[in-house]
Every structure is written in structure tokens, then in C-alpha cells.
Amino acid sequence: MIQPGDRIPEVVVQHITPKGIEKTDTLALFGTGRTVLFAVPGAFTPTCSERHLPGYVSNFDAFRERGVDVACMAVNDPFVMQAWMQSAGVPEGLRMVADGNAELTRALGLELDASSYGMGIRSKRFAMLIEDGVARQVFVEAPGEFRVSTAENMLEAVGG
Incomplete structure (x- = not known):
């Protein structure tokens, strides 16, 4: 599992933009500046849609004021991520990242086998807080919990 001080693995993902779906690599997304990358088990799932993504949407300006970009990732195809972005009112600039084959998720060592749920x-x-391509802080939730990866916790982590 990725640890603070580790470089973000270089993997090609699909980034949803106002222009559509673009393939890009993690170096282009996270190689410079400060970014909070948060990941959810699945778009349109209950906690993800009712609490996790909405927390980052409502706090997006607070992250930007601190000079921090925000990216949301899920192991879903880019069309699902695009539909979720539109239905959730995601502001322009909050990056939506589709890791459809779980390549980045696996490279980070953060995969979850949800086969017993049909997922x-x-x-x-x-x-996690990424600075210039390096993970500085990593917060992984225990199964069934939603505490350390919240927007509010990450705002504290990035400081003012």
C-alpha cells in the first residue's frame, strides 16, 4: 500500500473534462502542485453519492482557496463517471477520474474485492494529499467507515 513519501505510480487513466473524456497519465494529473485525491468504491453508491462526493463539492472553494486541487476517483467506466459528475453538480475544476480497470487502484495497493456484492x-x-507527485498524507478508511477520507478531515490535513 502506498505510504507517505512514495511517488504516485505512473498509470494511464481517463479524466472527465468539460470537453469530454480524455486519456491522461497520473504524472500529468498529479505531478505538480498540491492535490487531494479521494476515491470511492463506486459512483452512484449510497455513501459515495450521499456524503463523500457532496462533501468535496460543497468544500471545493475552500480547497481552492488553500491552493489545493481536488480529484475524485472510482473504479467505474468514464461514462458512469461523467453521468455521476453531471447528476451531482460537480463544479468545473473538480477532477473526475475513471480507473475502469483498477490499474491505478492496484498500483496504489488500495484495491477492495467486492465480488461478494456483485461489484x-x-x-x-x-x-490522500499529493504534492508534486508524492503522497504526503494517506488516509484509508476501515471497512464500513467514513471518517478519515471526508472533505472536512482533508481540509484540516492540508491546513490553511
Whole structure:
């Protein structure tokens, strides 16, 4: 599992933009500046849609005021991520990242086998602060919990 001080693995993912779906690599997304990357087990799932993503949407301006970008990742295809972005009112600039084959999730060591729920391999719920391509802080939720990866916790972590 990725640890503070580790470089973010270089993996190609699909980034949802106002222009559509673009393939990009993690170096382009996270190689410079400060970014909070949070991941959810699945778009349109209860906690993810009712609490996790909405917390980052409502606190997006507070992150930007601190000079921090925000990216949301899920092991879903880019079309699902695009629909979720639209239905959740995600502001322009909050990056939506589709890791459809769980390549980045696996490279981070944060995969979750949700096969018993009919969902296959997903991402654990987590949030991390990335600075210039290096994980500085990593918060991984215990199964069934939603505490350390919240927008409010990450706002505290990034400081003012």
C-alpha cells in the first residue's frame, strides 16, 4: 500500500473534462502542485453519492482557496463517471477520474474485492494529499467507515 513519501505510480487513466473524456497519465494529473485525491468504491453508491462526493463539492472553494486541487476517483467506466459528475453538480475544476480497470487502484495497493456484492474489484475508500507527485498524507478508511477520507478531515490535513 502506498505510504507517505512514495511517488504516485505512473498509470494511464481517463479524466472527465468539460470537453469530454480524455486519456491522461497520473504524472500529468498529479505531478505538480498540491492535490487531494479521494476515491470511492463506486459512483452512484449510497455513501459515495450521499456524503463523500457532496462533501468535496460543497468544500471545493475552500480547497481552492488553500491552493489545493481536488480529484475524485472510482473504479467505474468514464461514462458512469461523467453521468455521476453531471447528476451531482460537480463544479468545473473538480477532477473526475475513471480507473475502469483498477490499474491505478492496484498500483496504489488500495484495491477492495467486492465480488461478494456483485461489484468485482473496487477501490477502498481513501483520501490522500499529493504534492508534486508524492503522497504526503494517506488516509484509508476501515471497512464500513467514513471518517478519515471526508472533505472536512482533508481540509484540516492540508491546513490553511
